[in-house]
Amino acid sequence: GAGVSQSPSNKVTEKGKDVELRCDPISGHTALYWYRQSLGQGLEFLIYFQGNSAPDKSGLPSDRFSAERTGGSVSTLTIQRTQQEDSAVYLCASSSPGGVRYEQYFGPGTRLTVT
Amino acid sequence: AQKVTQAQTEISVVEKEDVTLDCVYETRDTTYYLFWYKQPPSGELVFLIRRNSFDEQNEISGRYSWNFQKSTSSFNFTITASQVVDSAVYFCALRGGYDYKLSFGAGTTVTVRA
Numbered sequence: 001g002a003g004v005s006q007s008p009s010n011k012v013t014e015k016g017k018d019v020e021l022r023c024d025p026i027s028g029h030t031a032l033y034w035y036r037q038s039l040g041q042g043l044e045f046l047i048y049f050q051g052n053s054a055p056d057k058s059g060l061p062s063d064r065f066s067a068e069r070t071g072g073s074v075s076t077l078t079i080q081r082t083q084q085e086d087s088a089v090y091l092c093a094s095s096s097p098g099g100v101r102y103e104q105y106f107g108p109g110t111r112l113t114v115t
Numbered sequence: 116a117q118k119v120t121q122a123q124t125e126i127s128v129v130e131k132e133d134v135t136l137d138c139v140y141e142t143r144d145t146t147y148y149l150f151w152y153k154q155p156p157s158g159e160l161v162f163l164i165r166r167n168s169f170d171e172q173n174e175i176s177g178r179y180s181w182n183f184q185k186s187t188s189s190f191n192f193t194i195t196a197s198q199v200v201d202s203a204v205y206f207c208a209l210r211g212g213y214d215y216k217l218s219f220g221a222g223t224t225v226t227v228r229a
Contacts, residue, residue: 035217045217048215108157
């Protein structure tokens with residue numbers, strides 16, 4: 001079956017512009033996660049969605065970052081007024097319904113470069 | 116808070132050598148889950164294994180094996196008879212019993228030379 005898909009695969013933007021990153025989870029997976037991978041910080045958790053519950057936004061680094069999930073499926077991560085330190089690979093993951101033990105399956109990521 | 120330490124930054128071996136990747140974790144949870152992921156040059160994180168804290172049985176899958184020891188808070192990963200295709204960054208990760216987010220180690224870059 002299809003895995004997690006993300007678009008675009010690469011995004012170059014100018015400092016100060018807004019960007020939107022998209023994630024399509026595995027069909028039937030109710031949990032969706034965003035992580036960020038950068039050279040200096042490694043892999044960091046950003047936000048978690050579970051079904052229709054309020055998301056856990058505790059990992060978002062600033063109020064310039066926001067995310068939504070429509071219809072319990074596709075998610076969009078938005079970064080407003082991008083800064084150079086936002087340059088990173090943004091990874092989306094999903095997991096099957098149920099308890100916390102279920103492994104997360106990752107998409108190929110979106111490489112964001114802020115110039 | 117959860118913490119994962121992968122002390123080895125890079126390992127380089129010649130094909131057919133065995134390589135062991137170390138992972139040490141810290142958690143206050145009595146129930147937790149440990150994971151290994153592989154990130155090849157293509158960039159996608161590939162799930163390899165999940166281990167529950169209440170199951171210390173070691174596991175072997177083909178050339179891969181994992182040694183989980185709660186007494187030393189370690190979850191080490193061995194690749195036997197390494198191949199060039201094993202070249203990747205390997206991440207160890209931890210998830211608390213009532214948590215959902217993964218805490219990753221810094222990763223170990225494995226280079227297998229022909």
